[in-house]
Amino acid sequence: MKYVLITGASSGIGKALAEKFAKEGHNLILAARRTNLLKIIKGELKDKYNVDIIIYTVDLLDSDEVQKFYAKTKEYDIEVFINNAGSGDVNLPWNSDIKKIEKMLDLNIKALTTLSIMFIKDNLDKDVQLINVSSTAGYNIISGEITYSASKVFVASWTESVAKQLKRLNKKIKVKVLAPSTTESEFIEKALIHSKNKHWEINAYKKQKKLRAKSAKDLANEGYKLYKNDKILGIIEDNNLKLSNGKYDNIRWI
Numbered sequence: 001m002k003y004v005l006i007t008g009a010s011s012g013i014g015k016a017l018a019e020k021f022a023k024e025g026h027n028l029i030l031a032a033r034r035t036n037l038l039k040i041i042k043g044e045l046k047d048k049y050n051v052d053i054i055i056y057t058v059d060l061l062d063s064d065e066v067q068k069f070y071a072k073t074k075e076y077d078i079e080v081f082i083n084n085a086g087s088g089d090v091n092l093p094w095n096s097d098i099k100k101i102e103k104m105l106d107l108n109i110k111a112l113t114t115l116s117i118m119f120i121k122d123n124l125d126k127d128v129q130l131i132n133v134s135s136t137a138g139y140n141i142i143s144g145e146i147t148y149s150a151s152k153v154f155v156a157s158w159t160e161s162v163a164k165q166l167k168r169l170n171k172k173i174k175v176k177v178l179a180p181s182t183t184e185s186e187f188i189e190k191a192l193i194h195s196k197n198k199h200w201e202i203n204a205y206k207k208q209k210k211l212r213a214k215s216a217k218d219l220a221n222e223g224y225k226l227y228k229n230d231k232i233l234g235i236i237e238d239n240n241l242k243l244s245n246g247k248y249d250n251i252r253w254i
């Protein structure tokens with residue numbers, strides 16, 4: 001039996017992706033820290049779509065847990081591995097809470113890269129996909145979120161480059177980047193924790209984000225189109241999905 005694995009599936013984009021893949025008949029492995037939410041999602045999706053759902057509680061900030069989690073996933077036939085879990089920070093870099101930044105970088109970069117490498121290594125010549133969730137901020141730095149944006153630049157450039165290298169070497173695995181624009185989720189509220197911005201700046205920021213936000217359901221539908229397509233990048237531009245072979249073209253092939 002084949003499974004789609006989604007990290008960060010307890011809320012927002014990950015939860016919506018879980019519903020979309022279940023609706024399309026895929027079995028799921030859902031991972032996050034909040035087991036209670038995963039259990040509720042499992043119950044709802046199982047009833048609605050009659051697919052098999054496995055939930056896994058993991059703190060991706062803990063390297064040992066990441067290794068144990070990956071070892072456990074190897075017991076299943078995974079057709080799509082989606083590294084979606086991520087966090088943000090809205091601050092000028094020198095105003096940021098260092099502990100929060102360390103956690104954001106460990107989640108957005110370290111856990112994602114570790115899981116990606118292990119999954120690619122085990123599946124080089126298999127008909128499977130790895131989809132890493134970056135952001136439009138991974139292609140255009142946001143001035144009020146420089147450190148977060150740069151973490152997503154890493155995700156975008158690393159994933160695109162790996163995807164292109166794998167294609168050059170005629171490997172079967174497909175590696176892709178999903179780059180959402182502002183999407184309704186818990187992300188913004190959490191990114192604003194410890195923000196040193198003034199109240200009026202935070203309110204203006206939230207208002208602007210709310211105006212532009214796509215629903216997580218719509219974003220998940222776009223994510224599914226990326227899965228069905230052979231292109232490397234699916235980015236939301238002007239509220240629409242643009243599929244391409246990526247934007248990081250300055251690779252020196254040696």
Ligand SMILES: NC(=O)c1ccc[n+]([C@@H]2O[C@H](COP(=O)([O-])OP(=O)(O)OC[C@H]3O[C@@H](n4cnc5c(N)ncnc54)[C@H](OP(=O)(O)O)[C@@H]3O)[C@@H](O)[C@H]2O)c1
Nearest residue numbers: 008010011012013032033034060086135182183185186187
């Ligand atoms: N929303 C946006 O506007 C937007 C725009 C562009 C890109 N993105 C990207 O989209 C992805 C999903 O974010 P979202 O918007 O859906 O935000 P969200 O609602 O806050 O979801 C984040 C998910 O990551 C999980 N997570 C956080 N820390 C974790 C940890 N240490 N270990 C395991 N799981 C952890 C959370 O679950 P638990 O708390 O239960 O662990 C949750 O399921 C992120 O990579 C984000 O950067 C979001």
